[in-house]
Amino acid sequence: MSDDEADPELLEFLRQRFKKTTLEPVIPETHVLEGAEYVYSNSIDVALDSQSTKAAAAMIYEQMQKKQYSRKTWSSHELHPKVKDESTVDFIFTMDLLNFSFWSEKSEDERFAIEYKGKKWTGYWSLVAALQRALEEDIPITSSDFWQNELECSEEMFRYVFRGCTDEEMPMILERLACLREAGQILYEKYECSFTNCIKAAKHSAASLVNLLAEKFPCFNDCVKFENRKNVRFLKRAQICVADLWAAFDGQDWGEFDDIDKITMFADYRIPQLLASLGCLWYNPQLDHAVRQEREIASGNTWEIQLRGCSIWCVELIRREILKHHPDAKINAILIDFFLYDTMKERELAGQEQIPHHRTRSIWY
Numbered sequence: 183m184s185d186d187e188a189d190p191e192l193l194e195f196l197r198q199r200f201k202k203t204t205l206e207p208v209i210p211e212t213h214v215l216e217g218a219e220y221v222y223s224n225s226i227d228v229a230l231d232s233q234s235t236k237a238a239a240a241m242i243y244e245q246m247q248k249k250q251y252s253r254k255t256w257s258s259h260e261l262h263p264k265v266k267d268e269s270t271v272d273f274i275f276t277m278d279l280l281n282f283s284f285w286s287e288k289s290e291d292e293r294f295a296i297e298y299k300g301k302k303w304t305g306y307w308s309l310v311a312a313l314q315r316a317l318e319e320d321i322p323i324t325s326s327d328f329w330q331n332e333l334e335c336s337e338e339m340f341r342y343v344f345r346g347c348t349d350e351e352m353p354m355i356l357e358r359l360a361c362l363r364e365a366g367q368i369l370y371e372k373y374e375c376s377f378t379n380c381i382k383a384a385k386h387s388a389a390s391l392v393n394l395l396a397e398k399f400p401c402f403n404d405c406v407k408f409e410n411r412k413n414v415r416f417l418k419r420a421q422i423c424v425a426d427l428w429a430a431f432d433g434q435d436w437g438e439f440d441d442i443d444k445i446t447m448f449a450d451y452r453i454p455q456l457l458a459s460l461g462c463l464w465y466n467p468q469l470d471h472a473v474r475q476e477r478e479i480a481s482g483n484t485w486e487i488q489l490r491g492c493s494i495w496c497v498e499l500i501r502r503e504i505l506k507h508h509p510d511a512k513i514n515a516i517l518i519d520f521f522l523y524d525t526m527k528e529r530e531l532a533g534q535e536q537i538p539h540h541r542t543r544s545i546w547y
């Protein structure tokens with residue numbers, strides 16, 4: 183069996199076992215990228231088009247340069263926290279515990295939305311708006327002590343925090359509350375009630391912090407069984423949590439990571455949509471039909487895994503293509519991903535969603 187077919191868990195065990203007999207430090211890895219390559223190599227319903235991927239790389243680089251897109255762009259978003267202190271660490275941890283599954287089957291006018299600062303926010307931004315609004319109302323929604331207090335943080339209070347301006351409630355509202363309760367309990371038991379202690383434990387390693395989130399907090403452990411591998415790790419919310427810290431703190435303080443470039447694209451439902459619109463991702467006819475018909479695809483279904491794994495691998499190929507032509511570009515998978523997400527939202531606003539995003543309901547993304 184060649185190296186790239188061996189189960190990464192077995193490889194990791196052997197690395198750890200034999201590394202223990204040497205003095206060299208164990209280098210933390212998330213194994214997300216190798217899992218994505220395995221999915222890509224074994225996908226039969228999703229394929230990558232190399233010509234379109236090369237063209238996308240050129241367009242992305244040119245647009246990022248033109249817009250001076252950098253990690254500082256994160257803080258420029260109207261709703262993202264600007265202050266670089268522990269309150270923003272707590273905000274990001276809360277946000278990325280809940281950063282999943284906003285899509286709705288309702289029309290644009292009927293879907294869950296939040297009115298805040300004179301605007302109507304939907305999707306991811308409805309989450310950020312709800313958190314900001316709660317803090318303005320002196321509801322300590324980013325405090326793990328609050329999450330664990332079932333009297334103060336009751337189901338009724340939680341629904342109040344996420345109250346919207348339409349008849350639809352935020353999707354998976356009770357699963358979201360369960361994520362906070364679980365995380366609050368773990369922070370209480372293992373990290374003296376503060377996420378900052380998780381960041382300290384990772385010792386400026388992004389991969390270590392991702393692995394800590396996946397290993398200690400079950401709701402971050404986003405991994406699947408695919409073909410011969412029983413543990414393909416996507417770790418979308420664990421990775422975006424680290425990426426949001428890095429961007430929000432501009433690579434300093436709570437956002438200082440020596441190995442930040444080990445973070446991959448975040449396998450959500452928006453980036454695959456844009457990659458398909460750019461011709462980079464190709465679906466077999468049955469999958470294409472299911473996506474265009476907006477049919478729900480079950481979490482863990484092979485189509486969903488292929489979409490997620492091939493998207494991660496596609497962004498890796500885009501990253502490599504950009505750096506091949508521009509070796510000094512200050513670009514990594516995070517910035518490409520953030521840029522693609524923002525671009526997809528601009529296209530959505532302009533009514534340019536040629537291909538719908540896939541519909542999977544889960545807490546993973």
Ligand SMILES: Nc1nc2c(c(CN[C@H]3C=C[C@H](O)[C@@H]3O)cn2[C@@H]2O[C@H](COP(=O)(O)O)[C@@H](O)[C@H]2O)c(=O)[nH]1
Binds near residue numbers: 304307
């Ligand atoms: N891959 C990727 N997925 C992302 C984001 C973000 C927002 N990130 C902010 C931080 C930096 C960026 O500049 C953004 O301002 C949300 N999502 C995911 O999308 C879905 C929500 O979609 P919709 O319902 O349309 O809002 C849901 O799965 C959510 O988890 C991202 O950046 N990358």
